[in-house]
Amino acid sequence: MSDAAANVGLDTARPAQGGRANPFLLVPITLFFLLLGLAVLRSPSLMSSAGIGSAIIVATPLILATYALMASVISGRGTVDLSIGPLIGFINVTLIQLHGAGILTNPIAIFAYAILIGALYQFLFSLIVIYVRVQPIIVSLSGYLALSGMNLVILPRPGGVAPQFMADWGLGTSIFSPVFAILVIASIAWLLFTRTAFYTHLRLMGSDERAAYTSGVPIYVVRIGAHVISGAFAGLAAITFTALISSGDPSQGTTYTLIAVTALVLGGASLAGGRGGVFGSFLGASNLYLITFVLATFNFGAVQSFVTNLAYGSILVISLLLTLIIPFIQRHIHNFSPLLYFIGLGVVAMGVILHATNDRDPRARPAPVDEIVVMQSLSPIALEKLYIGPLEVAAPTATDEELRQQAGPLVLAALLLIVIAVFVRVAVSQSDRRTIAPAVTVVVAALVLFGAYLMRAQGPFAPNSSEPAATEESR
Amino acid sequence: MTTLAQPPKLGLPATIIGVAVGIILTAIGVVFGFLQGLSVQLIILAAIATLAAFVWGWRFVLGQFVSDAGSVPEGEISEGRKVWLQFRPAIYGLIAILALFLVLSLTIEGFFNVWNVVSLLIILTIIVLTRTLGRHFQENRSAFIGIMVLAGLFSIGSMNIEGFASANNIKSMLLFAAFLGIASVGQTLVALLGGLDLSIPFIIGAANVGLLYLIGLGVPPWLAALIVLAIGTLLGVINGFLSYKLQGQALIVTLGTGFAISGGVQIITSIGTAYGGNVFGTVPDWLSNLAAMNGSTFGLPVPPVICIWALIVIVLIVGMRLTVYGRYLYALGVNRTSAKRVMISEITYWVMMYAISGFFAALTGGLLLGWSGGGFIGVGDQYLFLTLAAVVVGGTSLLGGQGGYGFTVIGVLVLQVLSSFLIGIGLDFEWQQFIFGLLILPMVALYARSPHIRTQI
Incomplete structure (x- = not known):
């Protein structure tokens, strides 16, 4: 409690930094790049289009479940929503059953249904917490038991078929799948939300509810809002979960509770409330995925799941213990920037990735390539070249030219992503000033997007048009 | 008017x-x-x-x-x-x-039919009694309500279900209640300090598998049991130490150690065997007798585990009421700052309670081995939330300082009788869980509501 309060005090001193100047991200960032480097060295095929694609497909439900947990955990009072897993399972099985009965067919209706049910459940949850004034963990415990019983009643055993339009979402053959889009939209939505006064109120309430109440924050409204957001995330998590398993499963969703709590804490959030964010939650959930991935490359055979459990547990405890040294770091480094740290380590990790995927020296690549057990549907060689293609300066041969043509859209997409991110960042940081600047950035961003669309529309992935487009945008 | x-x-x-x-x-x-x-x-x-x-x-x-604060004007009523x-x-x-x-x-x-009418009358009586007499039990309201619910459930069950009140059924209910009760000892004590112990189910599973593994290795069963209990206590000490250092994170710390323990024990037991995670061995007779339905205590046809539980209940209730340790525990739970001022060592109690929790979790695991006769790591899984539910339904506050093991015993019995009742009227496990979930909330709402925020300023 006290460290959370201290943290808030630290942030109010530097309002411009907002929720991002969080030294608690130190541990997850370090762990993330350690694991990423290890994963790539063990199995370079992770860094292919299909490898990343399937990683996204598998990890997204967990990431979104962690987001859902995070939104309610921030609101304080020890709101650790144990019922998040059964809720995901509940939406999953009802969705499958309703779809099977022919009621829900439209994609929009399915999305609306999932989000609505999640939000409705969390709305009820918050009403109980507010008006009945029972500890949230008891409410969530009762929700856990009730919902996980309910799921088994609705769908006694795994089965059913996911809606048609989701059928190929779970394949994970390319990075830019609809699941990835959901993940990005959810993350951006939260980042935009952090710019609002509502979010400030939420964090204040999470750190010290009495202070929030006495300073006139409408704590009931804030709490309800936090839960509704959490419910919406849970709905999205359920949709991606349905896409992943492309059927209904009454008990699989329930397992997400403990993993999501683990991921949340690994991501540096405080279960006491007031501290947490999508960046940390994303890192925490990715770390869990990477742990599983790395351990899978070692091929432990029958004891695989035990080793995974052991690793989960020990890494969780160790990273919690590491947070104990954060006050010492804070004392010596006053201006810790997680973003900078992230980028710095990211450059190192990029070097490792390039080395692992492209180094032709046989000594640099020991055996592990044939030990790949996780990814089956890969054709690594062509895709590896695809990454180095745009960087080569030597005279291109015919195959290189072809590769470069293939790489065109990828480069375009990456540049677009960067441009969009920059513009969103600018727009967001300007949004609290009463000038015309936000409008200008929005218009410029729209123009850039439109230009990219036109370019894409003219020649389908023509490399000649994609390169100039990139230079235009970066201006 | x-x-x-x-x-x-x-x-x-x-x-x-x-x-x-x-x-x-x-x-x-x-x-x-x-x-x-x-x-x-x-x-x-x-x-x-x-x-x-x-x-x-x-x-x-x-x-x-x-x-x-619905103020009623006084006078002339x-x-x-x-x-x-x-x-x-x-x-x-x-x-x-x-x-x-x-x-x-x-x-x-x-x-x-006549039975349903009688059940209705019983429910009505319980409600009337709870509302009228319950006011006089401000101190132990949860225990009173729990006992009323227990009595009501039991009488309804014995009327509607054939053989519900038979000696056999009561014996089996008590047997399962004993397992849950022993597993909840640690949860209660830790909750009194304001912590949580989610590693209990994992230690139960680990002890279950580990004991059979040790017996299979040829260690004398009594020594194996002692080793398992000692290791359980040691794990509890680690839990307590870690969760004391990481204040307010008890939930996640114990979850983490729980994962690590169950993974580690399974790795150890499956080294050198072809069966990943499955352990084989023969359970000694005395252990089976200890926990089996047809066990006998000194010739009496009662499974010894029930007597063990009864002994634990008496020792704990008396101990927590009368000894210095018990009173200090409550003092710490109510207000740790003031407890510190009167020279109560916080870390000692914190570690001690988690150690007891680990010990009793290991004991439950060993007893469950005697009951089932085969090692299975997932044997404790259902206790993850059931121990919490028993503590909460009984009326021990998760914030610390209020409640006691006597309350948990009532909670355990309520859950057990309810589950037998639901099985008796032909509901499946999932429906039981559903009803458990729905039941916890109103029961807690009856006595464990926190005050409004405006009264806490």
């Missing part, structure tokens, strides 16, 4: 939402009624009953929680009106239950 009978005021939005939801529910009922081709009179009756019951529920259940004011919610509750019963017996064929 008419204003006195007014229900507590709700805000306008709450009223509107309530009425809207009530109308929607009624409409759903009417539609279903027509679809099923019931007679119009029945549908109208059911619709009115639904709407009335819902609106009542909305205004009074919610209203009670919204405005505690007749005796009858006083009674009416005092027991108003209970009376409305009675009417609602009567209405529900009426509707049920009109709609369901064969519902109206």
Whole structure:
């Protein structure tokens, strides 16, 4: 409690930094790049289009479940929503059953249904917490038991078929799948939300509810809002979960509770409330995925799941213990920037990735390539070249030219992503000033997007048009 | 005078939402009624009953929680009106239950029989008793309510279910209650300090597998049992130390150590065997006797585990009431700062309670091995939330300082009798879980509501 309060005090001193100047991200960032480097060295095929694609497909439900947990955990009072897993399972099985009965067919209706049910459940949850004034963990415990019983009643055993339009979402053959889009939209939505006064109120309430109440924050409204957001995330998590398993499963969703709590804490959030964010939650959930991935490359055979459990547990405890040294770091480094740290380590990790995927020296690549057990549907060689293609300066041969043509859209997409991110960042940081600047950035961003669309529309992935487009945008 | 009978005021939005939801529910009922081709009179009756019951529920259940400060002007209140004011919610509750019963017996064929009528009367008696006598038990209200629920459930069960009150069934209920009760010892003690121990199920599973593994290796069973108990205690010490260092993170720390323990033990037991995670061995006779249904204690046809549990209950309740350790524990739970001021070592108690928790979890694991006769890592999984539920239903506050093991015993018995009852009327495991979930909330809401924020400033 006290460290959370201290943290808030630290942030109010530097309002411009907002929720991002969080030294608690130190541990997850370090762990993330350690694991990423290890994963790539063990199995370079992770860094292919299909490898990343399937990683996204598998990890997204967990990431979104962690987001859902995070939104309610921030609101304080020890709101650790144990019922998040059964809720995901509940939406999953009802969705499958309703779809099977022919009621829900439209994609929009399915999305609306999932989000609505999640939000409705969390709305009820918050009403109980507010008006009945029972500890949230008891409410969530009762929700856990009730919902996980309910799921088994609705769908006694795994089965059913996911809606048609989701059928190929779970394949994970390319990075830019609809699941990835959901993940990005959810993350951006939260980042935009952090710019609002509502979010400030939420964090204040999470750190010290009495202070929030006495300073006139409408704590009931804030709490309800936090839960509704959490419910919406849970709905999205359920949709991606349905896409992943492309059927209904009454008990699989329930397992997400403990993993999501683990991921949340690994991501540096405080279960006491007031501290947490999508960046940390994303890192925490990715770390869990990477742990599983790395351990899978070692091929432990029958004891695989035990080793995974052991690793989960020990890494969780160790990273919690590491947070104990954060006050010492804070004392010596006053201006810790997680973003900078992230980028710095990211450059190192990029070097490792390039080395692992492209180094032709046989000594640099020991055996592990044939030990790949996780990814089956890969054709690594062509895709590896695809990454180095745009960087080569030597005279291109015919195959290189072809590769470069293939790489065109990828480069375009990456540049677009960067441009969009920059513009969103600018727009967001300007949004609290009463000038015309936000409008200008929005218009410029729209123009850039439109230009990219036109370019894409003219020649389908023509490399000649994609390169100039990139230079235009970066201006 | 008419204003006195007014229900507590709700805000306008709450009223509107309530009425809207009530109308929607009624409409759903009417539609279903027509679809099923019931007679119009029945549908109208059911619709009115639904709407009335819902609106009542909305205004009074919610209203009670919204405005505690419903000030009643004093003076000039007749005796009858006083009674009416005092027991108003209970009376409305009675009417609602009567209405529900009426509707049920009109709609369901064969519902109206003598046993159900008697059950109804018992429920009504319990409600009346809880409302009238419960006021005199401000201290131990949860225990009182728990005992009332227990008595009610038991009498209803023994009337409706063949063989519910037979010696065999009671013995088996007590047997399972003993396992849950022993597993909840640690959870209760830790909750009294304001912590949580989620590693209990994992230690149970690990002890279960580990004991059989040690016996399979050729270690004498008594020595194996001692080793397992010692390791359980040691793990508890680690838990306690870590969660003391990481204040406020007890939930996640114990979860982490739990994962690590269950993974580690499984790795150890499956090294050198071809069966990943499956352990084989013979359970010694004395261990089976300890926990099996047909076990006997000194010739009495009672499984010894029940006696062990009874012993634990007595020692713990007496110990926590009378010894210095027990009182210090409560002192720490209520206010750790002031406890520190009177030279109570916080870390000692914290570590000690987690160590006890680990010990009893290991004991439960060993006893469950005697009961089932085969090692299985997942044997403790259901105890993850059941121990918590038992503690909470019994009335021990998770914030620390309030409650005790006696309360948990009541909670354990309520859960066990309820589950036997639900099995008896033919409900599956999933329905039981569903009803457990729905039951915890109102039971806790009856006695463990936290005060309004404006009173905490």
